[in-house]
Amino acid sequence: MMFYKFAYPLPMVAFFAIIISQAGAYDPLDPNGNITIKWDVISWTPDGYIAVVTMTNFQMYRHIMSPGWTLGWVWAKKEVIWSMVGAQATEQGDCSKFKGNVPHCCKKNPTVVDLLPGVPYNQQIANCCKGGVVSSWGQDSSSAVSSFQVSVGRAGTSNKTVKLPLNFTLLGPGLGYTCSGAKKVPSTVFLTPDGRRKTQALMTWNVTCTYNQILASRYPSCCVSMSSFYNSTITPCPSCSCGCQNNNNCISGDAEIESVVGKNRTRSRNSNAMIRCTNHMCPIRVHWHVKLNYKEYWRVKMTVTNFNYAMNYTQWTLVAQHPNLDNITQVFSFEYKPLLPYKYTNDTGMFYGLKFYNDVLKEAGANGNVQSELILRKDMSTFTFKQGWAFPRKIYFNGDECAMPGPDEYPYLPNSANSKLISVSTMASFLLLVFSNLLGMI
Secondary structure (H helix, E strand, O other), X not given: OHHHHOOOHHHHHHHXXXXXXXXXXXXXXXXXXOEEEEEEEEEEEXXXXXXXXXXXXXXXXXXXXXXXXXXXEEOOOOOEEEEEEOEEEOOOOOOOOOOOOOOOEOOOOOEEEEOOOOOOHHHOOOOOOOOOOEOOOXXXXXXXXXEEEEEEEOOOOOOOOOOOOXXXXXXXXXXXXXXXXXXXXXXXXXXXXXXXXXXXXXXXXXXXXXXXXXXXXXOOXXXXXXXXXXXXXXXXXXXXXXXOOOOOOOEOOHHHHHHHHHHOOOOOOXXXXXXXXXXXXXXXXXXXXXXXXXXXXXXXXXXXXXXXXXXXXXXXXXXXXXXXXXXXXXXXXXXXXXXXXXXXXXXXXXXXXXXXXXXEEOOOOOOOEEEEEEEEXXXXXXXXXXXXXXXXXXXEEOOEEOEOOOHHHOOOOOOOHHHHHHHHHHHHHHHHHHHHHHHHHO
């Protein structure tokens, strides 16, 4: 009878595991975000085909930073890669069966990476050779594309005989992406440079990859601290936000920093072991400071600090969710773009650095931070400093959600301060009027 007791729970456990894994890949702030990999067969060869592979990052605020993307798959038959333009396989594999013309890669499961900038022109195609770095769609759609060309042999030579590759994997540059199976779609149509003729691919298939932060790491990669002008208390990042401190996973003193960082800059090291020892152990901290209160506006200062001595964050992005972002008036030192995932909601915005000014968040140290200030117009029907309303609901850095303090730890508004804050502008106007009258009497 014990058999019947466990007859249903096991399938239900599997069902919920699938649901949870799929839900983790869904981003409510970017519901349509994904990386689409498109294969366009542009010509047939005696034993296969030539295809242009295009990777487009449709994620609004999650880019692929250095050292770039790594794409893998498994061949359905006994295919080989004869040659590549704009990318290369990381391993050639066993090509001993071939005499004379040796393939570029003979592995059943090739792994491909982008070429570095500056390669000869005969090894380049459009949108290649950026070291695998791909911008987010919201930040720069023109740089959110990466392409390469591949010549495949020992494959089919028609739409009916070609077998689609299997088991696609994508590192961007780390873990977190899950890819669908390849699916045939209508052939891509190309327009000639003069715009007078259309051609189309002989065959096209797509692969869609989505990001899941839970798969990327068991811990967050950033945290949020808070402060305000109306309370002297600073709310720090939650302890152990990104893991807990031990003797081997962080750098504590200046002497250790000099010995470890200075002597090993040219050697490849585990960047996680190059983080400054803190109570939160996060490589990135975002600090939100409620700075000033005006009659019709209020002011916020944001500071992003890098605690990683081994990494610069290029083309970084910061996403904040707050109800007053629907009425943002001015942003200093950062670029700003509202994110509108839903038609009637405008409470989310993306911030990123000005090109050639602060679009690189440098490694930990004196220059390892970027700052901005925001001026927001008040909606008097909703604005308040009570109950932590002035602080963000969520913060994302480079597409990963940051660990937030608990609501009960937010800087609180003193009981007598609310009326004082509201009356500051009124009192200033009153004093100005009295002063003017006194001058008139004199």
